[in-house]
Amino acid sequence: MALVLERVTMAMPLTRRDFLLDTASAAVVPAVLPATLPALAERQQRQWAFQHGVASGDPLSDRVILWTRVTPLDGRDRVAYQWYLCRDPQCQHVLQQGYGVTYQQRDFTVKLDVDGLQAGQTYYYFFAAQGQQSDIGRTRTLPVGSVRQLRLAFTSCSNFAHGYFNVYRELAARTDLDAVLHLGDYIYEYDNLDASLTTGRIHCPPHEAVTLQDYRQRHACYKSDADLQQAHRQHPWLLIWDDHEVANNAWRGGAASHSRDQGDWGERLSAAVQAYLEWMPVRETSTPEQGLYRHFRFGDLVDLNMLDTRLAGRDQPATDKLERDHPQRTLLGYEQEQWLSNNLHSAQQQGVHWKLLGQQVMMAQLGTNNRPFNYDQWDGYPAARSRLFDLIEQQDIDNVVVLTGDIHSSWALELHRDPFMDNSQALAVELVTPAVSSPGIEHRTRAALAASSLQALLPHLQFVDFYHRGYVLLDVTPQRLQAEWWVVDRVDSPRYQSHCLNALQIPAGTAQFTAATQLSKPPDNPAEPAPAYASELAFLRRWHGPATPQAEQMASPLAGR
Incomplete structure (x- = not known):
């Protein structure tokens, strides 16, 4: 997707617009300002697999969509992953888990419709792939x-x-x-x-x-x-x-x-x-x-x-x-x-x-x-x-x-x-x-x-x-x-x-x-937020490591052929 810029003469001054075009064209991933994204910049330098975060959406009373994207680190066209749904923000109590494979054909995105949940409840989730773990997300059913x-x-x-x-x-x-x-x-x-x-x-x-x-x-x-x-x-x-x-x-x-x-x-x-x-x-x-x-x-x-x-x-x-x-x-x-x-x-x-x-x-x-x-x-x-x-x-x-x-x-x-x-x-x-x-x-x-x-x-x-x-x-x-x-x-x-x-x-x-005569008041006991970046949480080291052998087998070059 590189954009080729032709210059009429090398003597012409480099405008700020040209500079922005050149730097954007040369970037493998979107440029990130260190002042705003230090954690992500650090991760990209060490080939972080979850550069685009995690998300949840479309909750119903018994299910919710979980999302992430796995950045492939070695040029492969399919990547195995694991997912975990937990009751507590520290993810010590796993309620559901599974594994799967994402492909180049879907831009290595992952989208799961996780069901069997209780109504009006807060849950926490994360993903693992390529020996790394994503941040922890928080979601809630209707x-x-x-x-x-x-x-x-x-x-x-x-x-x-x-x-x-x-x-x-x-x-x-x-x-x-x-x-x-x-x-x-x-x-x-x-x-x-x-x-x-x-x-x-x-x-x-x-x-x-x-x-x-x-x-x-x-x-x-x-x-x-x-x-x-x-x-x-x-x-x-x-x-x-x-x-x-x-x-x-x-x-x-x-x-x-x-x-x-x-x-x-x-x-x-x-x-x-x-x-x-x-x-x-x-x-x-x-x-x-x-x-x-x-x-x-x-x-x-x-x-x-x-x-x-x-x-x-x-x-x-x-x-x-x-x-x-x-x-x-x-x-x-x-x-x-x-x-x-x-x-x-x-x-x-x-x-x-x-x-x-x-x-x-x-x-x-x-x-x-x-x-x-x-x-x-x-x-x-x-x-x-x-x-x-x-x-x-x-x-x-x-x-x-x-x-x-x-x-x-x-x-x-x-x-x-x-x-x-x-x-x-x-x-x-x-x-x-x-x-x-x-x-x-x-x-x-x-x-x-x-x-x-x-x-x-x-x-x-x-x-x-x-x-x-x-x-x-x-x-x-x-x-x-x-x-x-x-x-x-x-x-x-x-x-x-x-x-x-x-x-x-x-x-x-x-x-x-x-x-309104005053600002509205939140509920007395809101759910705990999702904790800080997973890479900063020592207790999550036990989740690090490759995906399960079954998932790795599914993601092998011969799988599905």
Whole structure:
């Protein structure tokens, strides 16, 4: 994947851009700044087998996905591994274990769907391969029955080249989360070289991702980040893709930024989806290119639908108002619309308190219904939005909260059919997370002016901030849902400060916001975090060593031939 740079003359000065291109092209693995990743840099020097960390995701009440990648140390095309699931953070009490083989054909990634677990329990896990052991991860299954409190965090839009993942560091430091939701743009396909000139964080490969190898390298680049690794190993994640996991403003048949000289769209889409499924702790569907929407139930407290507004069934974005207003247009696709309808109806009938929709693009109106601002959002698909509002109204579905990413800013909005009508009633509320690192309005004064202008124009807007990066903490009880916007003051340096920017409550049975009088309190006895790096734990030496003879035999050059 090396990029060859031709120079017109050796007398020409070496620009910083050229320097970044050269160093990125020559690197075998993504460059790591010693100031931010000393542990990983040390491991790479001694050929560390687990350079991309461990992760868990898609928990259910009896199972969870465990993930890692094994970097082959001797050029082989298959590697044996072992895995261990434990009750305690020191991994002294092993509940389940097994072995397997990962192959070059799946980029040496490992993804296990471990079942037979107990509901609402914390577990710890790790992997071993090539005589080494991974870090220890912590995960948690979903609860069943009566649930009195749930704490979730959600965020989106993490651009490696645009800044440090300080937001992930904040999430990793929390011990009180039941799960982390990522609502899309986990990676960016752009080269982003201009941003790298400021941050020194270089995308690998240094050009735009188009091929399978490109997307694999881009995922590896992101998972080389220590803060992202820490957030993954401390919490189970629920992820859904947006457009930049493939290409900007993607839909099922193409993307605004995909050109003919980048090859066939179907091949690019298949490559991006394959790399995503290899590198993410998500439970795969039989036809992932037709959508990755999934459903999760947290006892009687929360019903969560993770929607796919990109690849499942999105019609091509409209080019004019007549096309945009066509009554048959869909953002989710009719199959996903019916799936969502069934889930919301069941949750209401079964007495689940809160119905959360995790999705990508803003649902509330940014302009009037007749003059929308952005056709890529739900404003570009008003018929699809009306069908969802019909469902909420006709089936009396209460306590619907839409969780949104994409727009690199913080919002709290009421959802109306037409918020500009005096007698309009709110049907639900929408909470929008700021980005991990992708930029909003980076000038503080301009960001404040833009926020003030919008608050004067949009009657359904409760709160907006364009400047900060961060995440939204949800503290959910049967009586109310409290949303707290936790932000960092900078991403251009790993040295930063964080604080809670705003806190709002939605009382149960309403679709309105009230100011929170105090920050929410975590449970009294949160589970212990996963311990420090495994290489620093002497008691884990007994796990070191080669994989079992059976696994080594499976990974031999003759196996499977």
